[in-house]
Amino acid sequence: MSRFNGDACAGGPTSVGGLRPSWIRPLLPWLGASVFLGLFFFYPLARILWLGLNPSALITLNLDSLLLAVHSLGFTFYQAALSTLLTLVIGLPAAVLFARNDFRGKSFLRVLTAIPFMLPTVVVAAGFNALLGPNGWVNLGLMDLFHLSSAPISMVGSLGVILLAHVFYNTTIVIRLVGNALSHLDPRLEQAARTLGANPQRVLGLLTLPLVRPSILAASVLVFIFDFTSFGVILLLGGPGFSTLEVEIYKQAVQIFNLPLAGLLSLIQLLCTLAFSILYSRIVIRNVVTSAPRPAESNLHKVRSVRQKLFLAGMLVVLMGLFLLPLVSLPLASVTRLQADLGVRGPVQYGLTINYYTELFINRSTSIFYVPPFKAIGNSLGYALLTVVLSLALGFPVASALARPGRLGRLLDPLLMLPLGASAVTLGLGFIITFNRPPLAFVTSPLLVPLAHTLIAMPFVVRSLQPSLASIPDRLRQAAASLGASSQRVWFAVDWPIVARATLSAAVFAFTISLGEFGASSLVVRPEYPTLPIAIARFLSQPGGLNYGQAMAMATILMVVCGLGILLIERLRLPGAGEF
Amino acid sequence: MKRYLLLFFLLAATLFSACSPAGPVTLTVMTHDSFAASQSVISAFEQANNVKLVFLKSGDAGVALNKAILSKDAPLADVFYGVDNTFLSRAITAGIYEPYASPLLAKISVQYQLDISDQALPVDYGDICINYDKAYFLTHKLPIPVSLEDLLNPEYKNLLVVENPATSSPGLGFLLATIKHFGPDGYLKYWSSLRVNGVVVVDDWNSAYYNNFTGSSGHGSQPLVVSYSSSPAAEVVYAASPLTTAPTASILGPDTCFRQVEFVGILKGTRHLDLAQKFVDFMLGQQFQEDMPLQMFMYPVNPDASLPSEYIQYAQTAPQPATLDPSVIAANRDQWIADWTAAVLH
Numbered sequence: 001m002s003r004f005n006g007d008a009c010a011g012g013p014t015s016v017g018g019l020r021p022s023w024i025r026p027l028l029p030w031l032g033a034s035v036f037l038g039l040f041f042f043y044p045l046a047r048i049l050w051l052g053l054n055p056s057a058l059i060t061l062n063l064d065s066l067l068l069a070v071h072s073l074g075f076t077f078y079q080a081a082l083s084t085l086l087t088l089v090i091g092l093p094a095a096v097l098f099a100r101n102d103f104r105g106k107s108f109l110r111v112l113t114a115i116p117f118m119l120p121t122v123v124v125a126a127g128f129n130a131l132l133g134p135n136g137w138v139n140l141g142l143m144d145l146f147h148l149s150s151a152p153i154s155m156v157g158s159l160g161v162i163l164l165a166h167v168f169y170n171t172t173i174v175i176r177l178v179g180n181a182l183s184h185l186d187p188r189l190e191q192a193a194r195t196l197g198a199n200p201q202r203v204l205g206l207l208t209l210p211l212v213r214p215s216i217l218a219a220s221v222l223v224f225i226f227d228f229t230s231f232g233v234i235l236l237l238g239g240p241g242f243s244t245l246e247v248e249i250y251k252q253a254v255q256i257f258n259l260p261l262a263g264l265l266s267l268i269q270l271l272c273t274l275a276f277s278i279l280y281s282r283i284v285i286r287n288v289v290t291s292a293p294r295p296a297e298s299n300l301h302k303v304r305s306v307r308q309k310l311f312l313a314g315m316l317v318v319l320m321g322l323f324l325l326p327l328v329s330l331p332l333a334s335v336t337r338l339q340a341d342l343g344v345r346g347p348v349q350y351g352l353t354i355n356y357y358t359e360l361f362i363n364r365s366t367s368i369f370y371v372p373p374f375k376a377i378g379n380s381l382g383y384a385l386l387t388v389v390l391s392l393a394l395g396f397p398v399a400s401a402l403a404r405p406g407r408l409g410r411l412l413d414p415l416l417m418l419p420l421g422a423s424a425v426t427l428g429l430g431f432i433i434t435f436n437r438p439p440l441a442f443v444t445s446p447l448l449v450p451l452a453h454t455l456i457a458m459p460f461v462v463r464s465l466q467p468s469l470a471s472i473p474d475r476l477r478q479a480a481a482s483l484g485a486s487s488q489r490v491w492f493a494v495d496w497p498i499v500a501r502a503t504l505s506a507a508v509f510a511f512t513i514s515l516g517e518f519g520a521s522s523l524v525v526r527p528e529y530p531t532l533p534i535a536i537a538r539f540l541s542q543p544g545g546l547n548y549g550q551a552m553a554m555a556t557i558l559m560v561v562c563g564l565g566i567l568l569i570e571r572l573r574l575p576g577a578g579e580f
Numbered sequence: 581m582k583r584y585l586l587l588f589f590l591l592a593a594t595l596f597s598a599c600s601p602a603g604p605v606t607l608t609v610m611t612h613d614s615f616a617a618s619q620s621v622i623s624a625f626e627q628a629n630n631v632k633l634v635f636l637k638s639g640d641a642g643v644a645l646n647k648a649i650l651s652k653d654a655p656l657a658d659v660f661y662g663v664d665n666t667f668l669s670r671a672i673t674a675g676i677y678e679p680y681a682s683p684l685l686a687k688i689s690v691q692y693q694l695d696i697s698d699q700a701l702p703v704d705y706g707d708i709c710i711n712y713d714k715a716y717f718l719t720h721k722l723p724i725p726v727s728l729e730d731l732l733n734p735e736y737k738n739l740l741v742v743e744n745p746a747t748s749s750p751g752l753g754f755l756l757a758t759i760k761h762f763g764p765d766g767y768l769k770y771w772s773s774l775r776v777n778g779v780v781v782v783d784d785w786n787s788a789y790y791n792n793f794t795g796s797s798g799h800g801s802q803p804l805v806v807s808y809s810s811s812p813a814a815e816v817v818y819a820a821s822p823l824t825t826a827p828t829a830s831i832l833g834p835d836t837c838f839r840q841v842e843f844v845g846i847l848k849g850t851r852h853l854d855l856a857q858k859f860v861d862f863m864l865g866q867q868f869q870e871d872m873p874l875q876m877f878m879y880p881v882n883p884d885a886s887l888p889s890e891y892i893q894y895a896q897t898a899p900q901p902a903t904l905d906p907s908v909i910a911a912n913r914d915q916w917i918a919d920w921t922a923a924v925l926h
Binding site: 429 | 634636642643646649650670744746747781782783791800914915917918919922925926
């Protein structure tokens with residue numbers, strides 16, 4: 001893909017002799033992804049926005065609708081800002097901890113903080129429910145300890161649990177982005193400041209943090225985007241009283257069936273997300289580290305002083321509490337019988353049981369699903385594999401094109417991030433409306449699910465591959481070519497070994513994203529081919545111990561698979577490289 | 581040449597696979613989540629007609645209907661059961677049904693045949709009423725409320741759980757009962773007072789009844805729940821040990837209950853019209869109608885169907901249920917729900 005290859009080697013694409021104009025070549029890598037995005041993102045989006053916003057539909061909008069839109073927008077900003085603030089409060093000290101200190105269990109803690117990001121919202125909701133819900137461990141423990149008759153803590157259904165879940169989800173972004181920047185700082189700058197008499201706090205405040213300000217800003221914007229578009233957490237943990245833009249879009253489209261209003265809200269959300277992602281791109285592209293970056297290891301040191309030990313202990317308690325407790329409540333709830341099955345009125349046999357797992361493999365005809373849950377697991381795996389293949393095939397060329405920043409890249413980069421910000425519900429509705437008549441009549445096809453997943457996974461794949469591809473020095477390729485290697489040989493001998501790890505990491509990324517996707521899937525999935533998160537949400541919404549237990553069991557399986565995926569990504573990453 | 585041969589074989593294979601041997605045809609029935617029927621009754625239909633029945637449980641009534649409307653050009657199923665009289669107008673306007681004048685309609689009372697175009701045929705009816713837990717009121721020495729106004733009394737603070745009318749048809753039914761009683765100009769004031777008195781709102785009937793209600797297996801914290809007048813009978817049927825009286829009962833004062841009728845219809849675009857019509861006849865027929873009360877806890881519309889004894893003893897129908905003209909509901913429902921949401925949830 002390098003310019004040098006195309007010009008000099010016999011096997012290159014322009015060997016036909018200049019018939020191809022020079023402006024086509026930069027566009028070629030974007031071709032596959034553009035067609036894909038155009039057909040499966042922009043076109044359905046345009047269809048649904050038109051459905052909602054054509055003149056005959058706009059007349060139905062009235063003052064109440066506009067008030068509702070303003071109210072939703074306001075609340076979305078409010079909870080996103082609050083969540084981002086709290087995430088920074090927890091994440092910045094954690095980033096400093098990981099970047100500066102080396103301690104036993106560090107990689108375990110790193111993986112622990114990263115797992116929530118990959119977990120589907122239903123799993124997180126289930127975990128917090130299992131921990132803080134009316135039948136959760138905290139309430140049961142308190143009721144047992146103080147002999148209370150009803151649950152003392154009613155966090156589920158309040159703003160607090162929403163904020164907590166957001167912090168749980170997004171702290172890893174701050175840790176990674178800011179931590180990376182911190183660990184690449186030249187230690188000599190700080191050492192110089194220390195020799196000039198500054199104490200550690202002054203160094204931190206006046207030197208270190210300003211140097212990593214771009215990464216703090218980038219992390220804040222990214223966390224804000226994710227909190228802004230949060231759906232599952234608000235819907236499942238917040239309950240009917242809380243309504244962000246995306247939840248309102250869902251309610252208006254799916255429950256109230258007011259498509260014009262849903263269209264208007266989708267447009268507002270899209271514009272906001274586009275603005276934020278442009279902001280993010282600008283910050284990242286302008287984030288040129290001026291001082292010579294050092295490998296991460298040179299900044300690590302063992303914990304020595306008492307103050308450092310106290311800091312480490314405090315952070316360990318906070319991080320373990322925040323991340324470990326919900327993650328552990330889940331599997332515990334999946335093997336413990338704490339409440340009666342739906343409709344069963346006899347005495348409850350409290351205690352450990354593997355009943356919920358064995359129940360997954362039995363297909364009761366009275367079940368709310370007509371496929372047994374383990375088939376949902378199989379479906380999810382199949383969709384995930386398809387997603388990996390598709391997103392790598394489309395994302396690899398894009399990543400190589402982005403590895404060399406140019407005008408085209410700057411222009412198309414935010415558009416690439418757009419699927420992340422567009423409401424999954426809007427996307428799902430768009431799919432249903434667009435692909436239900438010839439020549440695009442495949443709304444009944446189960447393939448729509450991996451297509452939707454690819455839309456969401458591709459930005460992450462590109463972001464994972466980009467730094468690795470950018471890190472290949474051209475000199476190596478030139479050296480290989482000057483020794484007589486053809487362009488294919490150069491690619492296999494030079495490029496591939498360097499990007500192999502990143503490619504595998506990107507593949508695992510796409511895999512885990514697909515496994516956990518919930519928003520778009522809930523609209524597009526065919527009922528006879530459900531995915532695992534859909535199955536979990538359905539079982540969670542049916543009360544009774546058996547349904548709840550099965551949901552917990554499936555959520556535990558999903559959590560374990562995602563956890564293994566993250567572990568793999570961790571091992572494969574070049575330490576310090578990559579934005580995530 | 582080899583490539584064309586391969587292509588030809590692939591095409592032939594797909595064509596042949598499309599013409600599968602004459603096994604049982606699959607008839608897909610889209611329903612709301614609360615659909616239930618005895619396996620024996622379903623199997624009887626399957627065997628009699630050489631068909632395999634597949635039930636797509638698609639969420640609560642409103643959500644399932646919206647899914648059907650959105651996919652009406654490529655329908656997800658052959659038959660759709662689950663629209664009730666509060667959502668009927670939306671289904672008819674969207675034109676998702678194929679009309680079918682079933683011969684069994686002649687038996688059914690006119691008061692249930694709310695759709696004269698025979699696109700949606702009535703299957704069952706029920707009264708949405710507030711259920712109360714007798715044991716709770718006894719131990720706490722509270723008088724049982726008899727009217728909607730009673731629920732505003734401070735002694736019932738935090739004791740009532742209702743469902744969100746946007747997502748739940750019992751919730752919508754109760755909202756319509758309050759609108760009938762207090763009028764479109766007074767009901768919001770009532771709900772604001774209810775909100776001050778600590779009414780709990782959840783999204784669906786399952787959560788309200790099995791998580792929040794004290795009188796069910798969930799052992800929740802609210803002894804008053806919006807449910808059906810047949811739920812006390814269900815409590816007796818499914819009791820752990822035999823009971824002689826129902827542990828719960830319904831509040832049956834004037835206008836406190838709402839009459840709900842549920843409908844079935846054949847989806848336009850079905851490829852199995854004959855079978856779909858047979859299935860509709862089956863749902864209106866005596867066997868299914870007699871099985872339904874103990875499965876879905878709704879009353880049968882077919883007068884030939886006999887009620888189980890538990891129903892006659894423990895279930896009650898409201899003497900004066902609140903009713904609203906379907907066209908009035910159709911015209912105002914969405915606005916009422918929006919206003920309610922603003923008054924109670926925001």
